Amino acid sequence: MVSSGKRQFKTKSSIYNATLKLLKDFDSEITVKSICEKAGITRPTFYRYYKDTTHLLNSMSEESLNELNKALVIDKKTPLKEMKYNELPINMIKLFEHILENKTFYEVFLLNKKNQYFTDQMLLILKEYIKRGIEYGASDDDILVPIPLLLNYSTGAYFNSIVWWMQNDYPYSPKEMTAILLRLSIKGPYRKELASFIKD
Structure with missing residues (x-):
């Protein structure tokens, strides 16, 4: 006998997968009816879990954002100057692994049907991750530019690099993307350094 918990998980997974497929394959707005038909469920079943399609999309966003947050937990605080290629930060590799493992979701929510709520929340998560990385990896004396500007610049660079990676069909592995972005961030x-741009 299937437990109610497993049954709920299976039903919600069917709704989730059906919604992603509809969003990816069709230009028109999705409806509760189209989701139910695709998932093979009744409308009352849909409404048992979600109030409407907006509630469903927000729930899908929150679930993915929670997983992204978990992937970005910094376990080992290593100064940037001591970091080696074979000791790349696992959490940063997990960022790209997470996106690759859930690429259909990210392609839909960031590329095909850009969801502004999800985009804004992902930017906030990346910004907080970069802030923690700077705090753990460098001292104030190591940084020559205003921290708030550095945070916004780095967040935009990371986000747009992720979008580029997706748009170009993931040409580099998660480890390679991590190494490239760290190289850009640090060096x-x-x-060779072309100019210091240090104020006299």
């Missing part, structure tokens, strides 16, 4: 894109 910039050049082989």
Whole structure:
């Protein structure tokens, strides 16, 4: 006999997967009717879990954002100057692994049917992660630019790099993306420092 918990999980998974498929495959707005038909459930079953399609989409966003937050927990606080390629921060690799494992969701919510709520919340999560990384990995003396500006610049750079990675069909592995972004964050894109730009 299937427990009610397992039955609820199976039903919600069916709704979740049906919604993603509809969002990915069709240009028109999804409806409760189209979701129910795709998931093979009745309307009363849908309304047992969600008030409407907006509630469903917000719930899907929250679930993915919670998983993203879990992936970005910093377990090992390593100064950036001591970091080596074979000791890349696991949590940052997990960021890209999480996106790759849930690529249909991210492609729909960030690319195909850009969801502003999800985008805004993801930016906040990335910003907080970068802030913690700076606090753990560098001292105030190591940073030559205003921290608030650095946070906003880095958040935008990370987010747009993720979008580029997705749009180009994931050309680099999660580990490679981590190494590239860390290199850009710490050293910039050049082989040698071209100019210091330090105020006299």
